[in-house]
Amino acid sequence: MNNRDPFNLHRSPAYHILRGTATRTAANVKQRVVEAGTQAFETGKQAVEDMSSFSIPKNVPSFTDPQRELENRAWGASGVTARTNAHSNGGVLSDMQDRVGGFFDKTRGDLPMYKDKPYSYAASRRQRPVWRRKRTFGIAGLFVFVLFYFLGYFGTHAEASKKAKNTWSWLQGPEKNAKQVDWLDRRERVKEAFILSWDSYERYAWGFDEFHPVSKKGNQMAPKGMGWIIVDALDTMMLMNLTSRLTHAREWISTKLDYDQNQEVNTFETTIRMLGGLLSAHYLSTEFPEMAPLADDDEGTPGEDLYLEKAKDLADRLMGAFDSPSGVPYASVNLQKVQGIPSHDDGGASSTAEAASLQLELKYLTKLTGEVFYWEKAEKVIQVIDDNGMEDGLVPIYIYAHDGRFRGSNIRLGSRGDSYYEYLIKQFLQTSKEEPIYEELWDETLAGVRKHLITYSSPSKFTILGERPEGLAKPLSPKMDHLVCFMPGTIALGATGGITEKEARKLPTWSVKKDEEMRLARELTHTCWAMYKAMATGLAPEIAHFHVDEPTLPESAPHQAPENLDDEENTEWKNDFVIKGNDVHNLQRPETVETLFYMWRITGDVMYREWGWDMFKSFVNYTAVEEGGGFTSLSNANIIPPVTKDNMESFWLAETLKYFYLLFSDDDLLPLDTIVINTEAHFFPRFKLGPLYKTGWQRKPRGPDGKILPDPPAKKTESPAVKVRTVVKTVEPVEPSAGV
Known part of the structure; x- marks a missing residue:
């Protein structure tokens, strides 16, 4: 055991930042102590000489100045207190805690509006007696001694390390046994992380579509903005009951958000984020008004259904993308012209996932408005895809809008393929299992995945969901996008319908097939978790490749991946993973914590919560931005300290933190058997078809x-028989004339 570092603080990035800062501070303090000592000697000598010639000091502040009284009232009303009072708890990392924002202090108030606002008045510059200044020098010297002692120059610093561990224990590991954990307290940590992120955006980039937390600036995606971050985060704020921030966002939507812009936007992203965000906000604010009080609305007047009005306006503009010969939407649409635009890449083809992941949103909008053409446009896309008759339910990742035919044969459940499959089972659940055609499509897909895309890594036998870049007849590629990690949770959702596994097993519909699906869901979740554990920061890469046997093993092959991934003496399993240099970035993606949420709700295994807590700690430890900047994505998550990317994705607020919050919440918060969640983590209710929809x-x-x-050959149709009556005339022979 390392007695000088019993808690491995030297390995912590927070420690390295602190040590660098402390070393520079120590050098500065040492120099200042020497200079101050010399100056003190000269000043003391001069003070003795001037003892008899005392004069009133200049620039004494007036304590009756009206301006001073005004300033006192202003600072007093601000509620800003000294930083030391707010956060100091004796821990050696308490200053680092302040730099991250102090958001893990439960007693912390809102962050100051401006980062450079003073926390307290400056100390008086009035001359003090020599003996008091000598005491100051002594204290400064003692501070230098203690500082060097902590850094290890004078021996052990175990006690200081213990204080650091106590202050940041939640970042060092589980504080308690899983049975003793207060999960609602951990949920509050997630809420505070959201507040830090949102307040940073609100302070530095309010109204902008993109936020760069390191440089603290924003950019627009359209001339007047799309509300990309604000709209995407609405329902997260409702869940967290952040009413004041929600009111500010709603005010911006009411007064600033305008989709009548001559701007080309991505059809899919705009639908799942903006349309989905507005519809989810409408659902939560109407069904659960305690989450989002709307006291500013006047019933029956324009603006009462602000979210729904904005959603319908946007949806009508998006309809231009569906005006293609096949009914498959174009990749982009001009919002003002209501005109679809083919993709500028990929030969003009649309992404299959993007074309087929608009259905939940448009069907719910039909349910709200009664306008069935949204529904008809949405389901037409699935019909065109299915009419291609692809093998075993697996489809290529590109499809042409002009004729509805696939482009190429690349099959994968990562980018451009993923949410097509996700929306099959969710459409079945959205309409309360009254459209069995979508369950049939999902079952075919899952059987095809197990037959063609599942294999195992070598030698540790992690379960892999790979790709077929050249079609099903060509070799399997052992590559998994992080995006694929939505699949385990979706498999579990499909197997149980959203109720717990324990309840589902009691139903007569439970089968061996569903047993196998739950096993596959557990194994793939384990692989996704290993993608995090394989990285230096504990944050997954964008893509992972794997070593595999040749030929690749089928799903039926024996396999057993190592269960304990925290054993520091047994890390050989990491050799199964191949993380390439172009794939080491982490974009704050939600897919794995999304799956952990589903797996926790469905299986009740607390292990998934613990994995989620470790993930959350890694995000806080390695992506927090100094000076109240919130959190950033990473360009390289496989080195310490990591390289920042200076971008906060909107799905960090809309999905990742939301799923962490739900993972640590009680199960009765939005039960899974009453809702469906779109691919951007927005909530829609399940509903019955009724007489109007089919x-x-x-x-x-x-x-x-x-x-x-094949279509049956057309039957030959015979022409109606025509009876022909033959008339035979008997001609009498003519007698020859005489003389002939």
Whole structure:
């Protein structure tokens, strides 16, 4: 055991920052002590000489000046107190805690509006007696001694390390046994992280679509802004009951948000983030008004349904993307012209995931407005995709809008493929299981995934969901995007329908197939968690590759990945992972914590909560920005300290922190069997079809092999028989004339 560093603080990035700062401070203090000592000697000598010639000092402040009284009242009303009073608790990292923002102090008030506002008045500059100044010099010298003692120059600093551990114990590891953990307290830590992120955005980039927390500035995606961050975060603030911040956001939406702009936007991203965010805000604010009080609305007047009005206006503009010959939406749309625009890349083809991940939003909008053309546009896309008759439910990642045919044969559940599959099972659940066609499509997909895309790493046998970049007949690529980590939670959701596994197993519909699906969900979740543990910061890469056996093993092969990934003496399993230099960035993505949330709700295994807590600690420890900047994505998450990317994605607020918050919440907060969650973590209610809505299409007939049967040959139609009556005339022979 290292007695000089019993808690491994030297490995902490916070320690390295503190040590660098402290070393520079110590050098400065040492120099100042020497200079101050010399000056004190000269000043003392002069003081003795001037003892008999005392004079009133100049520039004495007036304590009756009206301006001073005004300033006193202003600073007193601000509620800003000295930093030491707010956060000092004796820990050696307490100053670092202040730099991160002090947001883990439960008694902390709101952050100051401006980072350079003083916390207290400056000390008086009035001359003090020589003996008091000598005491100051002595204290300064003692401070230098203690500082060097902590840095290890004078021996052990175990006691200081203990204080550091006590102050930041939640960053060093689980404080308590899982059974003793206060999960609602951990949820508050997530809420405070959201507040720090939001307040930083509000302070430095309010109204902008993009936020760069390191440089503390914002950018727009459209001339007047799209509300990209504000709208995306609405329902998270409602869940967290952040009413004052929500009121500010709602005011901006009411007075500033205008989609009538001559701007090309991505059809998919605008639908899932903006349309989905507005619809979710409408749902929560109407069904759960305690989450989002709307006292400023006047019933029956324009603006009463602000979120729904904005959603409908946006949806009507997005409809231009669906005006294609096939019904498959174009990749982009001009909001003002209501005109679809083909992709500028990929031969003009749309992404399959993007074209087929608009259905939850448009169907819910139909339910709210009664306008069925949203519904019809949405389900037409799925019909066109299915009419291609792809093998085993797996589809290429590009599709042409002009004819509805696929481009290429690249099959994957990562980027450009992922949410097509996600929305199949969620459409089935959204309409309360009254559209079995979507369950049929999901079942085919999952069977195809198990048959063609599952294999195991070598030698540790982690379960991998790979890719077929050249089609199903070509080799499997052992590559997993972090985006694929949505799949384990979605598999568990499909197996149980949103109720707990314990409840689902009691139903007559439970089967061996569902057992196998839950096993696969657990194994893939474990692999996604290992992607985090394999990195230096504990934050997953964008993409992971794996060593595999040749030929790759089928799903049925024996396998058992190591369970304990925290054993520092057994890290050979990391050799299964190949993290390439271009893939080491971390964009604050939500897919793994999303799956942890589903797995916790469905299985009840507290292990998934503990994994989530470790993930959250890594985000705080390595992505927090100094000077109240919030949190940033990383360009390199595999070195310490990591390289920052200077960007906060809107899904950090809309998805990642929301799923952490839900993971640590009680299960009765938005039960899974009453809602569906879109691919941007926005909430929609489940509903019955009723007499007004129905599935407007049918699948083409398939043979036993799943392939579409050819159309039967047209029957030959015979012309009606025409009876012809033959008339035979008897001609009498003519007698020859005489003389012939």
